[in-house]
Amino acid sequence: PVKIALVGRPNVGKSTLFNRLAGKRLALVDDTPGVTRDRREGEGALGDLSFTIIDTPGLEEAPEAALEGRMRKQTDAAVMEADACLLLIDARAGVTPLDKTFAGLLRESGKPVILLANKAEGSAGEAGFYDAYALGVGEPIAISAEHGEGMGELYNALEPFIAEAEGEEEEADEAAEWDNPLKPLRVAIIGRPNAGKSTLVNRLIGEERLLTGPEAGITRDSISVEWVWRGKDRDWPVKLFDTAGMRRKSRVQSKLEKLSVADALRAIKFAEVAVLLLDAEHPFDKQDLQIADLALREGRALVIAVNKWDLIEEKDAKIREIREMAARLLPQAPGLPIVTLSALTGGGIRRLMPAVVQVYIDWNARVKTPELNEWLQEAVQRHAPPAVSGQRIKIRYIAQTKTRPPTFVAQCTRAEDLPAAYKRYLVNGIREAFDIKAVPVRLILKKPD
Numbered sequence: 236p237v238k239i240a241l242v243g244r245p246n247v248g249k250s251t252l253f254n255r256l257a258g259k260r261l262a263l264v265d266d267t268p269g270v271t272r273d274r275r276e277g278e279g280a281l282g283d284l285s286f287t288i289i290d291t292p293g294l295e296e297a298p299e300a301a302l303e304g305r306m307r308k309q310t311d312a313a314v315m316e317a318d319a320c321l322l323l324i325d326a327r328a329g330v331t332p333l334d335k336t337f338a339g340l341l342r343e344s345g346k347p348v349i350l351l352a353n354k355a356e357g358s359a360g361e362a363g364f365y366d367a368y369a370l371g372v373g374e375p376i377a378i379s380a381e382h383g384e385g386m387g388e389l390y391n392a393l394e395p396f397i398a399e400a401e402g403e404e405e406e407a408d409e410a411a412e413w414d415n416p417l418k419p420l421r422v423a424i425i426g427r428p429n430a431g432k433s434t435l436v437n438r439l440i441g442e443e444r445l446l447t448g449p450e451a452g453i454t455r456d457s458i459s460v461e462w463v464w465r466g467k468d469r470d471w472p473v474k475l476f477d478t479a480g481m482r483r484k485s486r487v488q489s490k491l492e493k494l495s496v497a498d499a500l501r502a503i504k505f506a507e508v509a510v511l512l513l514d515a516e517h518p519f520d521k522q523d524l525q526i527a528d529l530a531l532r533e534g535r536a537l538v539i540a541v542n543k544w545d546l547i548e549e550k551d552a553k554i555r556e557i558r559e560m561a562a563r564l565l566p567q568a569p570g571l572p573i574v575t576l577s578a579l580t581g582g583g584i585r586r587l588m589p590a591v592v593q594v595y596i597d598w599n600a601r602v603k604t605p606e607l608n609e610w611l612q613e614a615v616q617r618h619a620p621p622a623v624s625g626q627r628i629k630i631r632y633i634a635q636t637k638t639r640p641p642t643f644v645a646q647c648t649r650a651e652d653l654p655a656a657y658k659r660y661l662v663n664g665i666r667e668a669f670d671i672k673a674v675p676v677r678l679i680l681k682k683p684d
């Protein structure tokens with residue numbers, strides 16, 4: 236379950252809120268000395284939301300002098316584990332320096348924060364409520380943990396975090412069994428109206444299951460079709476999402492352009508691999524780029540397919556032009572596979588699915604930590620990071636934290652000063668060394684702990 240940490244100085248009402256949210260007490264005690272000794276965890280619930288709630292109640296009794304350092308450690312440990320944090324202040328007491336310390340700590344952590352101005356029953360604590368904006372962690376929510384006020388607002392604020400974190404857990408499950416031969420590979424065919432998406436889907440599944448044609452208003456019920464692609468090494472069940480079908484359901488002509496991007500986004504969210512279908516006669520128009528950017532930002536694997544290739548006379552010149560445009564207009568994704576085809580005649584079609592499967596495999600790539608670090612050492616030796624104001628930037632450790640897309644975290648001193656060109660050098664190095672050619676690689680630089 237999603238973990239929510241309660242954070243705040245003593246006496247703001249963390250325990251009261253803990254008790255209100257936690258039904259069953261787990262009384263989980265970690266015995267790592269000094270760090271998590273006083274941690275309390277419980278199964279929390281608010282409406283239909285359920286989560287694990289972490290509190291640091293031992294702090295309330297800690298002697299004043301020892302407080303700050305200990306508190307910081309405790310909070311750090313809880314925050315690190317949490318998916319989101321509730322920062323409590325006492326709205327009647329107003330904002331204190333210690334509240335600011337906690338807010339700063341949470342901002343640094345990068346975790347989502349919900350700010351709660353507690354003890355605000357009735358209209359008590361109005362002044363403190365407005366002060367709370369100054370903490371720089373967003374809009375406060377007035378609650379009374381003791382009287383149960385403001386729980387509806389808290390629900391509204393928590394719900395998106397929990398939904399998102401649960402989505403990530405689901406993704407992690409999928410990543411664990413990505414090559415299960417029974418699990419359909421989800422592919423979205425995206426592109427602007429009339430690129431030939433429906434024609435391509437028909438061609439791929441080999442029957443006139445979908446209706447195509449230049450006239451608008453053709454409808455059909457389903458937005459996805461399943462079929463099995465017979466690959467060289469194995470069969471791949473495939474679920475195809477065709478955005479044209481979604482669009483044609485809408486009869487609002489004037490909104491066509493806007494809708495097709497919104498529909499593409501919906502299909503992208505369903506999909507693992509997105510195939511951006513271009514019209515060879517008008518490649519990379521504004522809408523195409525918008526859609527490609529969406530797919531990449533959503534972290535999807537992407538294949539560029541250039542349709543209506545039968546209409547092109549100067550094929551060599553055309554493919555050079557398209558490659559050059561891809562490099563220039565989509566610099567965030569070098570190495571995207573580009574497949575030329577004709578959905579109408581079927582020419583080139585058989586090259587599409589191998590490209591889709593290849594990006595899917597790259598997208599799921601996982602590199603072992605020792606190999607990565609061996610590579611990092613070599614890369615840094617070959618070409619050392621620059622010095623900033625007399626101090627050399629050091630990159631000490633790298634690990635892959637995620638797949639789909641491959642995401643790496645490196646520990647780097649003065650991470651904010653590392654030139655973009657050097658980061659590109661590292662990303663390209665990873666792509667080369669571990670043969671992750673067809674999908675974008677994400678590299679996050681983190682200050683050493």
Ligand code: GDP
Nearest residue numbers: 428429430431432433434448479543577578579
């Ligand atoms: P969608 O809006 O992207 O689904 O596009 P359609 O599949 O409905 O195709 C739009 C028009 O382009 C139709 O008239 C198709 O016959 C035509 N078309 C699709 N693919 C090709 C192709 O490879 N070559 C040619 N010449 N025309 C095509």
